[in-house]
Amino acid sequence: MKITPNGAAGGEVTGSCYLIETDQARVVVDCGMFQGSRGADDLNRRPPIDDVNAIDAVVITHAHLDHTGRIPVLVKAGYEGPIFATSATLDLMMIILEDSARIQVSDNERTNRKRRRAGEDPLEPLYDEDDVTPVRGLTREIRVGSPIDVAPGIVAKFFEAGHMLGSTSIEFTITENGKTKTVVFSGDLGPADRPVLKDFAHVPNADLVFMESTYGDRNHRPYEKTVEEFEAIVRKVHAAKGKILVPTFAVGRSQ
């Protein structure tokens, strides 16, 4: 068995994508977009996996763009296999990818205006809405807690990750040459004790764990401190008879 990180590693925190290879199967876990870094555009344009026709399945932990944003790139390159995730993840993923396609097109128009002024050839957008439409036909809904064969010798079982609607950690039971190993991908986890989301489940055992750690060694302040700050703003604005605008621009943030 060989597992290769193809993003969210080596200095990048976005672009989560792993390739699991055995002598009988190849499975991609998440296929996220690189976001924010200077080289992100070039990284996104590179096909996440060289030979998409050799991939048996794509399995998704949750819908956020940094875990799903390069799926249309795979499909555009010819991938026609299944994409497994919870029904909520698949529904949200389609909305996020359609939105991403519109952003790709408008960003690309801006880039091309600059390129034209510099006398350079125009670029194609990474993908557009027509590239996203066929993704829906490949989606396969799974149930949390029910093991499912995703490829020869590879069984996936999904656990609640408490991160956003539909989010999961995934345990893979991988059999190769008569030996079986358990490999867990945490996906993004938590935060715990939130009013809308369930808390993340504990995966009982693993031979190997791939742990997402977006914030590295940074500690967040306690949730109560955030509530205190929010209350203070409401009191101040109320006293001043003002108005409060609450921007909820990112999926999951509005919770």
Ligand SMILES: [Zn+2]
């Ligand atoms: Zn996330």
